[in-house]
Amino acid sequence: MSGASRTTLEAVEAALAKAKLFQRMGADARRRLAATGAVQALEPRARLFSKGDEGDAMYVVLEGEVEVRISSEGGRDVRIAALGAGSVIGEMAALDGGPRSADVDAVRRTRLLRIPRDSVVEAMRAEPDTLIDLVAELSRRLRDTDAALEDAALLDLGGRLARLLLREAGDGAVVSLTQVEMARRIGASREKVNRKLHEWCDEGIIALGRSGVRIVRRAALEGVIEDLRAR
DSSP states (O other): OTTOTTOOHHHHHHHHHHSGGGTTSOHHHHHHHHHHOEEEEEOTTOEEEOTTSOOOEEEEEEESEEEEEEEOTTSOEEEEEEEETTOEEOTTHHHHOOOOOSEEEESSSEEEEEEEHHHHHHHHHHOHHHHHHHHHHHHHHHHHHHHHHHHHHHOOHHHHHHHHHHHHHTTSSEEOOOHHHHHHHHTOOHHHHHHHHHHHHHTTSEEEETTEEEESOHHHHHHHHHHHHHO
């Protein structure tokens, strides 16, 4: 395995075992797959690949985080997903070897395992359950892409910011993202995000503190999105 001066084969195998796509794959098959890969390191904001690049490999995030982005029909840069350790990237290439369908950049220091397409195809032929998992993952990614493009088309900055806060808060009430991170994720400037957050703070919808953004009136944020969709 090239490029693995600080990464043992065992560590890569363990990372593959945590990846949802390879959890049902046999240990021997994972070991063979790990042995065919090469570890690649990216600095923050470095590009892994661009839309239209040759799809000759699939990647597994070993540590760090990458961001997947595409452009909407209106020309807006749309963030599709942020993918962390255990995530698989470029899975479409594992099926058809076609060109990349999105841009992928590192959010922070990131290390990935690059697996050649031929190795992925061989492993999936030997492990049919993994192919089923791949189709399921592709279906989920397609739904996420449709939702992101719909948001870009129908929601203004307030709607996209409300959607982000609700999604990141989950069942909790605090979002720890910085305003710079929020701005990047919704395709806006930090100044506009800051202005909208303070507007909502004045209205008692959220509270701003050192721990992040605390959602005070969840229904009000949900209402922002519903009102825009109803127009």
